[in-house]
Amino acid sequence: MADILIIEDNAELAEVIRDFLQVEGYSVFIAASGEEGLAYLETHPVKLLLLDIMLPELDGFAVCRLAREKFNLPILIMSARHGDDNKIIGLELGADDYLEKPFSVNLLTAKVKAHLRRSYEMNDDKQLLADGDLTINRTSMMVYKSGQQLGMTAKEYELLVLLMSNKGKALRKEWLFQQVWGADSFSEPSTLTVHMNKLRDKIELNPKEPRRIVTVWGVGYKYEGI
Known part of the structure; x- marks a missing residue:
């Protein structure tokens, strides 16, 4: 299993993000395509998804929609597509955050921590x-x-x-x-x-x-x- 799934076809960027997150103690799996990422989600528990938009064949927006239909986990989009229109599309499809490339890996790591904390550290006893x-x-x-x-x-x-x-x-x-x-x-x-x-x-x-x-x-x- 992995705490975080990265769906990103830029291998160098994906590996940099993975290395930073692993230093923070997270386990990470990298998928180079939307199809590979969705297949991994079907068979492995994942706490958070980092998703690129410009992917080969099945793009990130389609992956976001399909992932949201089946899985309740934070989805953070990472995209070179700038502008409010793309952000709105991502949010309406179920993303929880949208980061425009290039971004600071330290900022990304901080956002990952915040989303995981808010999603999973629930201290109320009323379940x-x-x-x-x-x-x-x-x-x-x-x-x-x-x-x-x-x-x-x-x-x-x-x-x-x-x-x-x-x-x-x-x-x-x-x-x-x-x-x-x-x-x-x-x-x-x-x-x-x-x-x-x-x-x-x-x-x-x-x-x-x-x-x-x-x-x-x-x-x-x-x-x-x-």
């Missing part, structure tokens, strides 16, 4: 959260609706846990953003809105008229439940 037909198993980090597992990005999962843990409370947008992305995040605050809409699409009966996650105008969001 099950439930509301109607919606259940969160905080041990396995899985979300179920009517007994069916929902595909969740790490950020969507964290947001849902925060909202359900504070049922009935109006949570400020700034607080939610800081809790999930961190005060030092390079993500835009509008990223919260994108993720909240995706979350509503998955758990609401009618996402256009949400009853579980309601907007508190001028403040943020509140989980009302059913």
Whole structure:
């Protein structure tokens, strides 16, 4: 098994990243194509995926979509494609972060640590959260609706846990953003809105008229439940 899977066709860059991460104590597996990376995910437990976009044959956006459909793990995109449009596509497909190349390997390592910490170091003893037909198993980090597992990005999962843990409370947008992305995040605050809409699409009966996650105008969001 590997803590981190790197899908990157630039062997030299992949090896540099691997070496830095191994110094930090992480086990790393490198896949040179999207197909190889997805095959590895099918048969090996992985805690975090580092994903290049410009890959041969199956590109990184397609890999991100396919990985998110099956696996609940943080996905960090590394891409030479700059601009907000590419970032938005990556986030909407399920990525949790987007780094533009060239980037500092020290920054990448810091982001990896932060995502792993937020995704796996959960100290709350309450391991099950439930509301109607919606259940969160905080041990396995899985979300179920009517007994069916929902595909969740790490950020969507964290947001849902925060909202359900504070049922009935109006949570400020700034607080939610800081809790999930961190005060030092390079993500835009509008990223919260994108993720909240995706979350509503998955758990609401009618996402256009949400009853579980309601907007508190001028403040943020509140989980009302059913």
